[in-house]
Amino acid sequence: MSEPATNAEREQAILDAASALITHYGYDKTTVEDIAQQAGVAKGTIYLHFRSKDDLFSALIAREAQRVAERSFALIDADPEGVTVYTIFRYGWQAMQENPLLRAVYVRDRRVLGDYVRRLASLPQFSQMVSLSGEFIQHFQRLGLIRADLDPDALLYVLTSFRYGLLVGDAVVPLSRTSVETVGEVISKLLASGIGPQGDSAKSEEGLRILRDLYAKGLEFMRANGRQASKDSNPGSGTI
Amino acid sequence: MSEPATNAEREQAILDAASALITHYGYDKTTVEDIAQQAGVAKGTIYLHFRSKDDLFSALIAREAQRVAERSFALIDADPEGVTVYTIFRYGWQAMQENPLLRAVYVRDRRVLGDYVRRLASLPQFSQMVSLSGEFIQHFQRLGLIRADLDPDALLYVLTSFRYGLLVGDAVVPLSRTSVETVGEVISKLLASGIGPQGDSAKSEEGLRILRDLYAKGLEFMRANGRQASKDSNPGSGTI
DNA sequence: TTATGACCATTCGGACGATTCTGGTCATCA
DNA sequence: TGATGACCAGAATCGTCCGAATGGTCATAA
Numbered sequence: 365m366s367e368p369a370t371n372a373e374r375e376q377a378i379l380d381a382a383s384a385l386i387t388h389y390g391y392d393k394t395t396v397e398d399i400a401q402q403a404g405v406a407k408g409t410i411y412l413h414f415r416s417k418d419d420l421f422s423a424l425i426a427r428e429a430q431r432v433a434e435r436s437f438a439l440i441d442a443d444p445e446g447v448t449v450y451t452i453f454r455y456g457w458q459a460m461q462e463n464p465l466l467r468a469v470y471v472r473d474r475r476v477l478g479d480y481v482r483r484l485a486s487l488p489q490f491s492q493m494v495s496l497s498g499e500f501i502q503h504f505q506r507l508g509l510i511r512a513d514l515d516p517d518a519l520l521y522v523l524t525s526f527r528y529g530l531l532v533g534d535a536v537v538p539l540s541r542t543s544v545e546t547v548g549e550v551i552s553k554l555l556a557s558g559i560g561p562q563g564d565s566a567k568s569e570e571g572l573r574i575l576r577d578l579y580a581k582g583l584e585f586m587r588a589n590g591r592q593a594s595k596d597s598n599p600g601s602g603t604i
Numbered sequence: 605m606s607e608p609a610t611n612a613e614r615e616q617a618i619l620d621a622a623s624a625l626i627t628h629y630g631y632d633k634t635t636v637e638d639i640a641q642q643a644g645v646a647k648g649t650i651y652l653h654f655r656s657k658d659d660l661f662s663a664l665i666a667r668e669a670q671r672v673a674e675r676s677f678a679l680i681d682a683d684p685e686g687v688t689v690y691t692i693f694r695y696g697w698q699a700m701q702e703n704p705l706l707r708a709v710y711v712r713d714r715r716v717l718g719d720y721v722r723r724l725a726s727l728p729q730f731s732q733m734v735s736l737s738g739e740f741i742q743h744f745q746r747l748g749l750i751r752a753d754l755d756p757d758a759l760l761y762v763l764t765s766f767r768y769g770l771l772v773g774d775a776v777v778p779l780s781r782t783s784v785e786t787v788g789e790v791i792s793k794l795l796a797s798g799i800g801p802q803g804d805s806a807k808s809e810e811g812l813r814i815l816r817d818l819y820a821k822g823l824e825f826m827r828a829n830g831r832q833a834s835k836d837s838n839p840g841s842g843t844i
Numbered sequence: 845t846t847a848t849g850a851c852c853a854t855t856c857g858g859a860c861g862a863t864t865c866t867g868g869t870c871a872t873c874a
Numbered sequence: 875t876g877a878t879g880a881c882c883a884g885a886a887t888c889g890t891c892c893g894a895a896t897g898g899t900c901a902t903a904a
Contacts, residue, residue: 557798
């Protein structure tokens with residue numbers, strides 16, 4: 365049982381433990397002691413990596429957000445359609461859907477977040493990060509990747525509500541009656557003909573650039589705002 | 605200040621009072637005494653019309669549901685497009701949106717419903733009533749009023765989630781940045797090209813018939829299930 | 845006959861203190 | 875030098891109590 369765990373590995377282990385416990389028992393019911401035990405370290409060790417319990421949670425959210433973003437990019441790349449408004453939306457939803465913790469954060473699930481919800485002032489920003497901002501829509505309309513006869517503000521409202529509904533959705537109708545893939549297909553088809561683009565557009569390279577841009581901006585904001593301090597600077601993570 | 609209030613008028617006054625107080629203070633915080641006072645009757649009088657506080661609330665919900673349904677039909681009729689999937693959806697949403705109480709019921713707002721949420725077992729049925737059921741979608745697909753290449757179960761999930769999101773929506777993005785009309789237009793346009801119908805279809809008469817059918821069925825269910833008993837049988841309300 | 849409001853049994857909700865638990869620290873140890 | 879876990883102050887929780895308020899009834903009055 366001798367684990368030569370490096371510093372970074374230990375930090376990840378702590379985050380893993382926190383993730384599992386919090387998604388299951390909720391933030392309030394999960395004690396720092398629990399996390400330490402699950403991660404196989406002493407309680408004090410946690411405070412060598414994170415300033416406070418809240419800081420630990422912020423770091424966890426940031427990590428999961430990055431994962432979700434990467435996962436959604438991977439899904440988009442794997443789809444022959446490539447980067448379009450509807451694949452962005454579809455796989456953005458799917459990636460989020462697959463990550464219980466982040467979904468809980470996004471829909472402000474009190475059962476998981478507990479009293480932490482009140483401290484989530486920076487969350488509007490966060491929800492933008494997940495690739496739905498006014499900026500995004502206007503850029504895409506300019507490029508002809510979203511039909512231009514839709515009022516951008518209203519469209520933002522509609523799409524945001526749509527995504528929100530999809531993420532809380534199974535509270536109303538159980539998703540179990542279908543599958544993530546089937547629903548994803550419907551979303552794609554509906555949005556493809558619903559908001560465009562109409563024909564093939566060569567501008568999609570530009571769209572991809574803008575998307576990556578917004579994504580990077582979002583993650584940067586999250587990193588700056590999320591963790592207040594950490595003892596070690598994570599060096600790698602080169603890819604975007 | 606002498607009001608010759610008839611029996612039915614008095615009942616409506618009680619419901620009006622309940623509606624105003626409950627939407628403002630919530631079900632738990634609103635006492636029967638409050639309702640009586642606001643309606644200008646004695647507390648005992650309320651129990652001549654309704655078996656219990658819960659029964660009064662059921663009746664109120666039923667009344668508001670009827671109003672919302674009628675309002676949505678009126679809006680559809682006023683639109684030159686007439687009966688289509690997207691006008692149904694659009695104005696169904698708008699009518700609901702305009703009725704704070706029913707919206708609270710639909711999204712199960714604890715702040716308004718208080719402990720009553722637990723007694724809302726029959727509400728899945730209710731949510732169907734508001735013109736979104738699997739039946740509805742399949743009929744419309746058969747008639748060519750909804751494109752047939754979308755999996756009906758998944759589409760039901762998507763549309764239900766969509767509507768849900770739109771109704772809770774302003775929690776995420778404030779609706780105040782746009783208007784109900786603008787958002788409504790976007791919804792119409794998006795769904796028109798998103799789920800159809802593609803060309804003009806002559807079957808829309810049939811669609812209207814089915815819709816009225818489902819609507820009537822829903823209201824009947826609500827009436828049967830909602831109020832347990834009431835001292836007076838409301839005679840009028842002939843239109844559907 | 846019909847509406848009323850005083851009345852009752854029950855529940856609700858705040859106060860209070862005892863007790864446990866939790867986040868965070870720090871002297872100690874490997 | 876870095877990890878540990880005993881330790882502390884403050885917060886949350888539980889149990890108990892009691893007065894106020896609430897839903898519902900019914901004898902009385904209009």
